Amino acid sequence: MNPHRRSPLVLVTAFFVYFFLYAPIIALVVYSFNASRANVKFEGFIPSFSERVVTEGSLVKSSPCGPFHWYCDLAKNREVIEAAKNTLTIAFTATTIATIIGTMAALALQRYDFKLKPFSQLSLYIPIVIPEIVMGIGILTLFSQVFGWMNNAFSLSGDSRWTMGLGTVIVSHIAFMVPFVTLVVQARLQGFDKSYEEAAMDLGANEWITFRRVTLPMILPGVLSGALLAFTLSLDDFVITFFTNGPGSTTLPIYVYGLLRRIITPQVNALSTVWILVVLAAVLLLQIVQGRESKQHS
Amino acid sequence: MLKRLRENKSAQGTLLALPTIIWMMGLLIIPLILTAVVSVGKRSPDGNVIYAFSLDNYIRLIGYSTDCANGQASCFDPLYVSILGRSLSLAFNTTVLVILLAYPLAYFIARAQPKQRNSYLFLVLIPLWTNFVIRVYAWMILLRQEGVINIALGAIARFLHIPFQPLDMLYTPGAVLVGMVYEFLPFMILPIYTSLEKIDNSLYEAAADLGANAVKTFTRVTLPLSMPGVVAGTILVFIPVMGTFIVSDILGGRQVILVGNLIQRQFLDARDPTFGSAASLILMVMTLIVTYFYTRKFGFGEEIVVA
Numbered sequence: 001m002n003p004h005r006r007s008p009l010v011l012v013t014a015f016f017v018y019f020f021l022y023a024p025i026i027a028l029v030v031y032s033f034n035a036s037r038a039n040v041k042f043e044g045f046i047p048s049f050s051e052r053v054v055t056e057g058s059l060v061k062s063s064p065c066g067p068f069h070w071y072c073d074l075a076k077n078r079e080v081i082e083a084a085k086n087t088l089t090i091a092f093t094a095t096t097i098a099t100i101i102g103t104m105a106a107l108a109l110q111r112y113d114f115k116l117k118p119f120s121q122l123s124l125y126i127p128i129v130i131p132e133i134v135m136g137i138g139i140l141t142l143f144s145q146v147f148g149w150m151n152n153a154f155s156l157s158g159d160s161r162w163t164m165g166l167g168t169v170i171v172s173h174i175a176f177m178v179p180f181v182t183l184v185v186q187a188r189l190q191g192f193d194k195s196y197e198e199a200a201m202d203l204g205a206n207e208w209i210t211f212r213r214v215t216l217p218m219i220l221p222g223v224l225s226g227a228l229l230a231f232t233l234s235l236d237d238f239v240i241t242f243f244t245n246g247p248g249s250t251t252l253p254i255y256v257y258g259l260l261r262r263i264i265t266p267q268v269n270a271l272s273t274v275w276i277l278v279v280l281a282a283v284l285l286l287q288i289v290q291g292r293e294s295k296q297h298s
Numbered sequence: 299m300l301k302r303l304r305e306n307k308s309a310q311g312t313l314l315a316l317p318t319i320i321w322m323m324g325l326l327i328i329p330l331i332l333t334a335v336v337s338v339g340k341r342s343p344d345g346n347v348i349y350a351f352s353l354d355n356y357i358r359l360i361g362y363s364t365d366c367a368n369g370q371a372s373c374f375d376p377l378y379v380s381i382l383g384r385s386l387s388l389a390f391n392t393t394v395l396v397i398l399l400a401y402p403l404a405y406f407i408a409r410a411q412p413k414q415r416n417s418y419l420f421l422v423l424i425p426l427w428t429n430f431v432i433r434v435y436a437w438m439i440l441l442r443q444e445g446v447i448n449i450a451l452g453a454i455a456r457f458l459h460i461p462f463q464p465l466d467m468l469y470t471p472g473a474v475l476v477g478m479v480y481e482f483l484p485f486m487i488l489p490i491y492t493s494l495e496k497i498d499n500s501l502y503e504a505a506a507d508l509g510a511n512a513v514k515t516f517t518r519v520t521l522p523l524s525m526p527g528v529v530a531g532t533i534l535v536f537i538p539v540m541g542t543f544i545v546s547d548i549l550g551g552r553q554v555i556l557v558g559n560l561i562q563r564q565f566l567d568a569r570d571p572t573f574g575s576a577a578s579l580i581l582m583v584m585t586l587i588v589t590y591f592y593t594r595k596f597g598f599g600e601e602i603v604v605a
Contacts, residue, residue, distance in 0.1 A: 112311025131541025138329025
């Protein structure tokens with residue numbers, strides 16, 4: 001019996017599910033070339049290039065960028081650039097901190113016995129089993145109560161008032177990232193052979209050198225995949241950011257959501273397309289790197 | 299001091315875990331406790347919280363009221379209970395549909411030639427890594443009255459010479475269901491695939507040798523061994539669907555209000571954090587109860603971390 005034989009029913013359903021997964025994305029990309037500013041109907045591609053943008057009603061007749069008119073429009077949008085900057089700042093900062101403290105916690109949970117160990121381990125599962133909105137409004141309430149109290153207590157006003165912003169978003173992102181980093185690194189540590197560390201210690205290395213030269217290189221793939229997971233979670237996050245952001249800390253998902261509630265021009269589609277392409281490139285790169293690494297090991 | 303720390307293993311462990319413990323306490327446990335405290339508080343006229351103990355918010359959620367229109371002493375308004383019920387049934391329907399769609403695809407990938415498996419899996423990951431908000435928006439383009447689905451249906455109708463009226467699909471409960479299924483499908487495919495892939499081929503050979511047909515092999519071998527994946531996937535789908543408010547917000551318009559929308563509006567438009575906190579706490583308790591009974595029956599799969 002051929003183990004790779006699948007019934008036609010499975011093949012048809014699999015094809016249908018792939019179609020279901022990709023049809024919306026294809027439509028999204030096609031509409032980014034829409035000539036219609038209203039973007040309700042697809043009115044064809046923008047037919048020609050010209051020195052200046054020529055419009056007729058809500059139709060774009062020609063543009064310096066031709067069919068790519070909305071992409072050029074996007075590149076000039078200050079708000080998008082600002083939001084992209086915020087998104088990356090938040091993701092990089094939060095990932096760095098979450099990876100360091102998450103790895104420390106994984107080491108503690110896997111190697112040591114201490115009083116708070118059962119509590120720490122259990123608390124890591126909380127973000128998985130409660131809806132994100134519950135966590136989001138909890139953090140929002142905490143910040144608004146604490147900030148309100150501080151502002152009153154020190155009678156702060158104007159710019160010195162404590163408000164929501166990049167800081168609150170970063171701190172909150174770290175909170176939902178740490179459990180994922182810790183669990184991934186812990187899984188890696190479970191299959192760890194301790195004799196390498198013992199050998200290093202026997203040869204006279206102290207704890208720090210042993211960690212830096214032996215332990216860290218061995219768990220590095222786990223740490224990196226934990227960091228990558230945390231990074232993508234942060235880039236993608238909507239709910240927690242929605243409740244913890246403030247003036248000047250709008251991220252791309254928040255910005256797009258805001259647009260969806262107002263007028264939607266094909267610029268949103270152009271932004272989505274660029275975003276998908278960037279993610280695709282990053283994932284492909286990662287696959288290549290991982291493929292090379294696994295080849296080196298075998 | 300340093301020397302004593304070097305000998306005290308327990309203190310070292312605590313110290314290493316300390317930042318994480320602080321973060322989990324400060325941004326997970328304390329906010330949850332605060333939510334509970336605020337939920338029994340009262341709303342001040344300007345939308346702030348007055349710390350008190352009153353169960354008014356919970357009574358309001360249940361729908362019991364003494365301020366009735368027709369002069370009765372007490373009456374019952376099922377508005378909020380029906381929102382909770384709608385969210386539960388939507389989460390249930392979404393999960394069932396997602397399992398029905400994800401299982402065949404996961405099976406297809408798991409039984410593919412090992413070399414092709416990664417490419418098939420990669421095709422599942424691209425939609426997953428496309429931003430959540432963007433994916434909801436994509437369905438707006440498809441479901442609109444002038445949208446892609448109506449264009450396609452119209453073309454088919456013209457071809458068959460049937461009169462065609464564009465369907466109203468956006469801003470209906472069906473649109474929200476489709477959006478939810480689409481958003482969470484990859485979260486079911488990955489864990490089911492992980493558990494299907496672990497099944498040893500020799501088990502299929504043994505089943506065939508013992509005379510089992512395809513159906514019997516599936517019900518007696520494949521399905522039981524892939525249950526951990528289905529359970530993990532269900533948790534990864536059911537819980538977020540219960541709390542999500544973007545899908546219903548964008549694809550349901552004002553027609554479909556879920557618990558998530560109710561909570562969000564209390565914090566933004568209605569400015570009643572006490573009532574929002576009570577609703578949020580009820581939502582949390584509901585998901586915990588469902589998860590508890592579900593995992594007690596089927597076990598808590600480790601596939602959850604893999605995904």
